[in-house]
Amino acid sequence: MSTPVMIEADGLCKQFGSFLAVRDVSFSIPKGQVVAFLGPNGAGKTTTMRLLTGFVAPTHGSARIAGINVQENRIEAAERLGYLPENGPLYTDMTPIGLLRFFGAARGLSGSRLADRIAAVVDQCSLSTVAHKAIGKLSKGYRQRVSMAQAILHDPDVLIMDEPTSGLDPNQIRGVRALIRDLGKTKTVLVSTHILQEVEPIAGRVLFIHDGKIVFDGAPADLARKSGTLEEAFYSLTSQPV
Numbered sequence: 001m002s003t004p005v006m007i008e009a010d011g012l013c014k015q016f017g018s019f020l021a022v023r024d025v026s027f028s029i030p031k032g033q034v035v036a037f038l039g040p041n042g043a044g045k046t047t048t049m050r051l052l053t054g055f056v057a058p059t060h061g062s063a064r065i066a067g068i069n070v071q072e073n074r075i076e077a078a079e080r081l082g083y084l085p086e087n088g089p090l091y092t093d094m095t096p097i098g099l100l101r102f103f104g105a106a107r108g109l110s111g112s113r114l115a116d117r118i119a120a121v122v123d124q125c126s127l128s129t130v131a132h133k134a135i136g137k138l139s140k141g142y143r144q145r146v147s148m149a150q151a152i153l154h155d156p157d158v159l160i161m162d163e164p165t166s167g168l169d170p171n172q173i174r175g176v177r178a179l180i181r182d183l184g185k186t187k188t189v190l191v192s193t194h195i196l197q198e199v200e201p202i203a204g205r206v207l208f209i210h211d212g213k214i215v216f217d218g219a220p221a222d223l224a225r226k227s228g229t230l231e232e233a234f235y236s237l238t239s240q241p242v
Helices: 045-053 074-079 096-106 111-124 140-152 170-183 196-202 220-227 230-238
Strands: 005-016 019-030 034-038 060-065 081-084 158-162 188-193 205-210 213-218
Touching: 005 045, 005 158, 005 188, 019 045, 019 060, 019 188, 019 205, 019 213, 034 045, 034 196, 045 060, 045 081, 045 158, 045 188, 074 081, 081 140, 096 111, 096 140, 111 140, 111 170, 140 158, 140 170, 170 188, 170 196, 188 196, 196 220, 196 230, 205 220, 205 230, 213 220, 213 230, 220 230
Parallel strands: 034 188, 034 205, 081 158, 158 188
Antiparallel strands: 005 019, 005 060, 205 213
16 A cells, blocks of 8 residues: 655745745655755745645645645644644743643543643653743743644644744754654654754755755755755755746
8 A cells, every 4th residue: 555645735836926935836745754844044944834734825736734635624634733833822821731721622622532632742742840830931942842742732643843943952952853753753744944953863855945946855865965965955955046
């Protein structure tokens, strides 16, 4: 049996006025892959992720999560999807437990199912020592873990994360990388970044976007091999307009 496709972009385009932010982006990610979505700032990573999650509508093209058309069946697609935007949705006067109860109820979880899922994500995201502290008093690293916990609370098949290590210190980055690798054992994960050091520790595949177009799709080692290092490959792919 063939491996099912869990994330699919088919000719995605997004235009804002006269500016074409995403240009005919197409790719598919099968079940079980962790993929780094790499590119410079302003390349179209965040816009593409918003298109994939249904946060914004495409000008042309379509997106599917677990085979479900996001524009036609957004609620059904959202049930299969965990989304972590660059600045995750947090209420700083709540505790992590309170926030998870709130988001769980919003997703239709209740009773023992909700309690079991909260216990699972608190353990998976290493939140037990801060579970009852106000989120506003937590470090940025712990806040990011709380954001990840709410994204996986409903046990989705697909995770899409936008710059999950942005602004974190080296120790916090190491912890988030380990969490992403752990999540990748059971889920399909797409992680956007513009930081080269993020790629090889977490992903077996790279999608590189520049000027709104996919300019590379392959293994990190193949990307580095093109120019000798990932840094040189990054410069080579972004030094000229597409």
